[in-house]
Amino acid sequence: MTKLNCESVSMAAMAIADGYQSELSSDQIEAHLAECLDCRHEIGQLRALSSLLDAQERRQRTESVWRLVEQRLPDVAVARSTSRAWRPFMLFGVLLLGYRLVEMIPERDFGLLFKLVPVVLVIAAFSYLRENPFKIHSELRLEGE
């Protein structure tokens, strides 16, 4: 329940003028205003300010930011594509962890094929990367070489 005082009445009166129904009724507000000169003055000033502001318009802008935004979008596009690049690696990680957990089950022998699973996963990872891990990058040279 809102406490009835000068401030709450002024606030509620302004809210009602704005089309919002506060917790105080119009009757409560009117009754208070009938006896309170300070509030009548306060609300009169704030309503005048509201009317002044309502008569204003936002200045129309003609500037364009597209060129500046566009210059930075290629980087952003790369960032978006690389931001999802971790997902396959996460999958490989989960598979290897699962393998390790299964392997830790005592006195179970899943045979030779099971032992090959990590090798298959590593080959799959390098195939995904399309990169030979043993390749020597001839274009990479030490400075001054």
Next chain:
Amino acid sequence: MDDRAAIERCRAGDKDAFRHVVERYQAEAIGHAVAILGNREDAMDAVQEAFIDTFQTLDRIDLARRFYPWFYIILRNRCYKLAAGRKKRETNRSDETEIVAPTSSIRPEDAMLLEQAMLELPTEDRELISLRHLDGLSYQELAERLEVPQGTIMSRLYYARKRLREKLARHSFIGFSEGTGFSEG
């Protein structure tokens, strides 16, 4: 092209579709950023950053909702971040107002005084007053835009107007005097 179609194309990497979105909303965005930051240069920076943030988070847009209120939250975050990270710029003393447009309802010198008083307000007050009065947003729309309850909008708007009235009184703006001294609760 409507916003939904444009955003779906943006998600597929179509930059032209994003250009469409930027060009549709840039004027509104710059106007809002100027109202928050108080100067054009910072506003341009914030709007750029907000559009780039938007492009990076297009996947998160709920296509059932309107684009601009969603974008406004990003823009607002950028503006406040910029405002917090920078020292206040010297306000350019020009003959033109940056926030309010020159209209027949007010003399140019009064428009300058009004804008000066608005620039002296705390950022949140200036933002709220401009959204309410220059854009005509209802309490419900303000609550959604600023992500606060309508009751909070009611009290914030009341105190913001009081502070603006006091600034105008100090600038000897005709018709306004210092407040009654109700304390801010």
